[in-house]
Amino acid sequence: MRKGMNKMNPTNVMRIDPHVHFRDEEQAYKETIAHGLKVAKEQGVDIVFDMPNVARPVIDEERVKSRLALVPKGEEKRYYTYIGATKDSVQLKKAVELAKSNERVCGIKMYAGKSTGNLEIIAEEDQRTVYSTLADEGYTGVLAVHCEKEAYMKNVFDPKNPFTHSLARPNEAEIESVKDQIKFASETNFKGTFHVCHISCKKTIELVEETRRKGKIRITCGATPHHSLWSNEMLKRPDGLLYRTVPPLRSNEDVEALRKALREGKIDWIETDHAPHAIGEKLFSEYPNGFPSLFLYKRFIEETLPSWGLSEKQINDVTSNNITKTFGVKL
DSSP states (O other), rough: OTOOOTTTTOOOEEEEOEEEEBBBBBBTTTOOOHHHHHHHHHHTEEEEEEEOOOOOOOHHHHHHHHHHSSSSOOOOEEEEEEEEEOOOOOHHHHHHHHHHOOTEEEEEEEEESSSSSOOOEEOOOOOOOHHHHHHHOOOOEEEEEEEEEGEEEEEEEBBBTTTHHHSSSSSHHHHHHHHHHHHHHTTTTTOOOOTTTTTTOOHHHHHHHHHHHTTSEEEEEOOOHHHHHHOGGGGGGTTTGGGGOSSSSOHHHHHHHHHHHHTTTOOOEEEOEEEEEEEEEEHHOOOOOBBBBGGHHHIIIIIIIHHOOOHHHHHHIIOOOHHHHHHOOOO
8 A cells, every 4th residue: 555645535535336336338328437537536536446337348368458558647547447358268268367467357256247338247057157167267356246136136126116117126136146156156165255246135244254254255245325325215206216226225123223334343344235227217218227436435435434433544545545455456
């Protein structure tokens, strides 16, 4: 960590947001990488790890290079990208090679359920293939997983009643998917870190803690500002469609569980899952999932977390120390 690099951070800690979805390219009207980095700086975030769920998946070296080429000059050291996982073992092997050879590739991302974009890996046997291939290739980095199991989702979403979104993707979808990933990581002797993205349920937190105690696999989890701040009551508002995220906002009990887990050090880091869309899309046409939570970051870190009882050390851990330790990136 370089002294004096972050003038806007009085603790002199390098703040990292390890989970953003910057747009650009065909989706530049939503946001560009340049604009996302500008917002990050304004919010006190020094470095971002981008999970590009864009029109053309970032799953090979050519696409990684094209994403990195969009980073403004002088900002290169502030931007890392994940490479997406597919069920193709050849692609996975090349992804491992790239993660090992390119210092700007921070990890591999798998969507174990449909989200934004087209990178989902639904079948359990295909998900297991991801772990077995990474294990065979000696991958010891981070596999960040969007955990929602399709078998537990329900086709009940009605845009006229946004609250139905929370019913369409119930807690069980997340919980059962995390169980699957733990099983696959254990069975394949996966030596990397399985990261549970945007954890949202009380029972999932308990499951992660149980897995940590057993010590058979390396597991981490991250929480977003929006899941920690708001319950699914937000979906009942007249503008409830704006709060349609995946996973959905949960019950007040789950929100309180997240806050308690943050105080107890059971959440490894804060990740915004920043996912900007045009308001017209959110409210009137495509109803895409996602919230631009990077705009919440500064106040959440500087005001909200201390008000919940987190110490300065705990805040530094969930915004920097735990991230650099797990990813081993060269800042």
